[in-house]
Amino acid sequence: MSSKRTQPARIYWTINELSRSYDVTPRTLRHYEDVGLLSPLRKGTQRLYRERDRVRLQLILRGRRLGFGLPEIQEMLDLYDADPTEVTQLRHTIRRGDAKLQELHDQVEELKTLIEEITELRATMQHRLDQILRQED
Amino acid sequence: MSSKRTQPARIYWTINELSRSYDVTPRTLRHYEDVGLLSPLRKGTQRLYRERDRVRLQLILRGRRLGFGLPEIQEMLDLYDADPTEVTQLRHTIRRGDAKLQELHDQVEELKTLIEEITELRATMQHRLDQILRQED
DNA sequence: CATCTAATTTACGTTAACGTAAATTAGATG
DNA sequence: CATCTAATTTACGTTAACGTAAATTAGATG
Incomplete structure (x- = not known):
């Protein structure tokens, strides 16, 4: 069994960095936060996304590609929590x-x-x- | 190879008959017609759905269950035409x-x-x- | 301190896929 | 002919998933 807990290359991403790497708009990330799919940290007023948010975003986007609605994606993310x-x-x-x-x-x-x-x-x-x-x- | 061309039990269905057997509202069938997915005959002002419309409706509803939008379903139906x-x-x-x-x-x-x-x-x-x-x- | 730039919030707009209500029409029946 | 019932059309309403514009804020830099 390969060990988990590999160090992620970075710890925090800004909203622009994350939105660029997954080809979505910042607005989309904020919307996912509004509906409770993401919950980034705050440094003052600025959002800081962690590895957990990155992984969740990947799951969300795959869900969307598969045609699921956000509430159904929410249900699936809940399984991890x-x-x-x-x-x-x-x-x-x-x-x-x-x-x-x-x-x-x-x-x-x-x-x-x-x-x-x-x-x-x-x-x-x-x-x-x-x-x-x-x-x- | 089993022969096709089996006689369908009926030739025409009204909008209520069809909507009941597939558990959709008449409005849904009219909507699919509006966007060009179905094209029933008319007897005066009344719609008459044929076997072809029934088959198309099944394909449409499966597409919806799979999360496709109506335009994408249209593309797939076009393949048959x-x-x-x-x-x-x-x-x-x-x-x-x-x-x-x-x-x-x-x-x-x-x-x-x-x-x-x-x-x-x-x-x-x-x-x-x-x-x-x-x-x- | 002035000026950028990246980010923020607020709030109205848009598209898809029908829902819903109201007014009208066409046959069927007593 | 009066009355039903099943259909019809018209048109405005709703939800989901963001888009977009405007006004504001927070650090970074010369």
């Missing part, structure tokens, strides 16, 4: 994790079905194309 | 189908990664829970 000393919390969080996993598996299945259908459609069109081109000779 | 006698159209549609397939494959990969992460998180929480319960004895 269960107090590991509280039996009740652990039990509940495991249950919700299982439910989410079920949904995600279903979604993979639907995506695969869609891929199959388009693949078959593609093949049909290719055959038609080949037929036409052969007739032209 | 290429004129199979036009070489140029076939070529273009095959290309766009391939591009879409690439995106869908990427999306499956991201989903699988997400599933793996949550699965591992679940395992970690289960271990913590087991530890705590053992200590209580």
Whole structure:
């Protein structure tokens, strides 16, 4: 098992640094904070994002690419925040994790079905194309 | 190869019949028509949905479950409407189908990664829970 | 101290995907 | 013909996820 706890190259990022490296606007980062997805530190009035915020942002953006809404992304991020000393919390969080996993598996299945259908459609069109081109000779 | 062209049980559905069987409101069906996703016949002023509209509606609703927007769903539906006698159209549609397939494959990969992460998180929480319960004895 | 620059807050604007209410119409039925 | 019922159109409303503009602030620099 490879050890975790590798030193991150940096400790703090400003809003502009973080927004540039993930190709989002500062406004987007502030919005994610407004709805509770991120919670950077403050140095006076300025936001300071830590490694934790960076990781969360990556999860958020992947969630968006996958078509999830921010509330649903929130639910998934919450899974990472269960107090590991509280039996009740652990039990509940495991249950919700299982439910989410079920949904995600279903979604993979639907995506695969869609891929199959388009693949078959593609093949049909290719055959038609080949037929036409052969007739032209 | 099983023959296609099975007789559908019915030929026409009204907007209420269709909306009930797919658990959407009539307004939703009208909206999909407004944006060009469906195009039912008219008997006077009344809409008549055919088998084709039913199939399209299924594709639309699956697209929505997968998190796609209506314009993106439109693109995918367009793949089914290429004129199979036009070489140029076939070529273009095959290309766009391939591009879409690439995106869908990427999306499956991201989903699988997400599933793996949550699965591992679940395992970690289960271990913590087991530890705590053992200590209580 | 004056001037930049990066960041901030406030607040109104926009797009997508319908919801909802109101007024109208077309057949079916007694 | 009167009355229902299922549909229709019109048009304004709502939520999500930010965009955008304006006014303000906090350090950094000459």
